[in-house]
Amino acid sequence: xxxxxxxxxxxxxxxxxxxxxxxxxxxxxxxxxxxxxxxxxxxxxxxxxxxxxxxxxxxxxxxxxxxxxxxxxxxxxxxxxxxxxxxxxxxxxxxxxxxxxxxxxxxxxxxxxxxxxxxxxxxxxxxxxxxxxxxxxxxxxxxxxxxxxxxxxxxxxxxxxxxxxxxxxxxxxxxxxxxxxxxxxxxxxxxxxxxxxxxxxxxxxxxxxxxxxxxxxxxxxxxxxxxxxxxxxxxxxxxxxxxxxxxxxxx
Numbered sequence: 001x002x003x004x005x006x007x008x009x010x011x012x013x014x015x016x017x018x019x020x021x022x023x024x025x026x027x028x029x030x031x032x033x034x035x036x037x038x039x040x041x042x043x044x045x046x047x048x049x050x051x052x053x054x055x056x057x058x059x060x061x062x063x064x065x066x067x068x069x070x071x072x073x074x075x076x077x078x079x080x081x082x083x084x085x086x087x088x089x090x091x092x093x094x095x096x097x098x099x100x101x102x103x104x105x106x107x108x109x110x111x112x113x114x115x116x117x118x119x120x121x122x123x124x125x126x127x128x129x130x131x132x133x134x135x136x137x138x139x140x141x142x143x144x145x146x147x148x149x150x151x152x153x154x155x156x157x158x159x160x161x162x163x164x165x166x167x168x169x170x171x172x173x174x175x176x177x178x179x180x181x182x183x184x185x186x187x188x189x190x191x192x193x194x195x196x197x198x199x200x201x202x203x204x205x206x207x208x209x210x211x212x213x214x215x216x217x218x219x220x221x222x223x224x225x226x227x228x229x230x231x232x233x234x235x236x237x238x239x240x241x242x243x244x245x246x247x248x249x250x251x
Contacts, residue, residue, distance in 0.1 A: 053187030081110035105146030
């Protein structure tokens with residue numbers, strides 16, 4: 001009987017360790033993703049306003065002015081695409097979303113975004129301009145095919161988020177295309193699309209990761225009598241141990 005109790009206790013300890021590990025990973029992932037998204041948003045605003053966004057698209061800024069702006073255009077697309085891709089794939093994993101083709105769509109979309117910036121969109125290079133236009137279109141297509149089904153799935157699985165999800169989707173896609181029809185193909189459309197999309201990803205990351213962290217925390221701390229000491233035991237002692245280890249290594 002005592003052996004069974006010991007075995008059960010060991011199993012419970014292992015479960016707590018697994019939950020604790022997932023919590024730390026979720027917290028770290030959330031902060032990393034938000035850092036990438038915030039820097040990508042700032043980068044997008046700065047790059048998109050280097051010239052008048054009502055007159056010049058991101059492509060024109062990168063191709064029609066100084067050569068260093070072309071390099072900056074490629075760096076912007078690569079970094080922003082990476083930040084968006086990393087966030088969406090992290091949300092897929094967090095929500096246990098298992099539609100594999102949507103993972104492929106998101107990765108493919110970012111590849112097309114980078115290719116579109118590598119192709120010089122200038123009148124004297126009609127072939128590369130053609131490549132630029134079509135790869136940019138494929139980026140928009142694949143990011144839509146990969147992300148919107150996930151959003152519909154999130155809205156179905158989280159009824160309280162349904163309204164806000166559809167409002168944000170209307171703001172991003174409806175507002176983006178509305179500005180394009182009203183103002184033409186200008187930098188304003190691209191600023192609207194990328195800016196609102198990144199803001200929505202930040203909101204979604206905060207909300208979904210917070211939900212996951214709360215659920216795991218409730219399970220982890222459900223048998224604790226004193227929540228304050230339990231929080232200190234599970235979270236702050238880990239930091240103290242790391243600090244002690246670093247001090248020893250430095251000595």
